Amino acid sequence: MNQARRIPAFLMGCLLLLAGAALQAGEMPQINIQDTVIKVPLAEDVSMDDAVDSMKLRANSRNFKLVAHQPLYKELQAMGEESRRIEIFQFCDARIAKAMIAYDKHFAAYLPCRIVMLEDEEGQAWLLTMNLDILIKSAKLPPELLEKAHRVRDSIASIMDAGANGDP
Numbered sequence: 815m816n817q818a819r820r821i822p823a824f825l826m827g828c829l830l831l832l833a834g835a836a837l838q839a840g841e842m843p844q845i846n847i848q849d850t851v852i853k854v855p856l857a858e859d860v861s862m863d864d865a866v867d868s869m870k871l872r873a874n875s876r877n878f879k880l881v882a883h884q885p886l887y888k889e890l891q892a893m894g895e896e897s898r899r900i901e902i903f904q905f906c907d908a909r910i911a912k913a914m915i916a917y918d919k920h921f922a923a924y925l926p927c928r929i930v931m932l933e934d935e936e937g938q939a940w941l942l943t944m945n946l947d948i949l950i951k952s953a954k955l956p957p958e959l960l961e962k963a964h965r966v967r968d969s970i971a972s973i974m975d976a977g978a979n980g981d982p
Contacts, residue, residue: 849945850944850945850948851942851943851944851945852942852943852944852945852971852974853940853941853942854940854941854942854974854975854978855938855939855940855941855978856938856939856940856941856977856978857978857979857980859980860939860977860978860979860980861980862899862931862933862939864980865931865939865941865977865978865980866901866903866931866977868976868977868979868980868981868982869903869929869941869973869974869976869977871976871982872972872973872975872976872977872981872982873905873969873973875982876969876972876973877907878905878906878907878927878969878970878973879905879906879907879908880903880904880905881904881905881906881926882902882903882904882926883901883902883903883904884901884902884904885900885901886900886901886902887899887900887901898932898933898934898935899931899932899933899939900930900931900932900933901930901931901932902928902929902930903928903929903930903931904926904927904928905926905927905928905929905969905970905973906925906926906927907965907966907969910962910965910966911925911926913959913962914959914962914963917955917956917959918953921953924944924949927943927944927946927966927970928943928944929941929942929943929970929973929974929977930942930943931977941974941977941978943970943974946963946966946967946970947967949963950963950964950967
């Protein structure tokens with residue numbers, strides 16, 4: 815993982831520690847939601863359709879299945895709402911998901927892994943996902959599950975990288 819991604823993960827870890835202390839003191843923690851996600855722009859020469867195709871190909875090559883796709887912008891448009899393109903892609907390795915849930919059923923709330931593709935107000939396309947390092951570091955997993963969690967994190971990063979750069 816590159817340095818740019820490590821710093822927000824470290825900062826988020828610090829925020830989580832402070833949040834835990836605040837909860838014990840009876841206060842509600844305040845976190846900056848931007849610190850909890852990884853956001854990658856699509857390269858200038860990569861269309862959103864090309865990014866989708868690239869993500870699907872990369873997911874397949876990493877044995878991750880696209881288990882759901884929600885073109886949210888189409889639903890909004892069908893309701894008469896104006897919307898830039900917003901799509902939610904959900905990827906999963908079922909065996910890893912099963913192992914994580916067997917270890918602790920609460921992991922089910924984080925499944926499957928989501929990547930959102932959206933177009934901002936300036937027309938820039940982005941890929942966003944939850945920063946899995948935050949969850950992994952706070953989960954205190956045994957070594958065999960930690961290895962699986964890292965595989966998931968690395969696969970989602972690879973899928974996003976493929977989409978952002980239009981790679982297979």
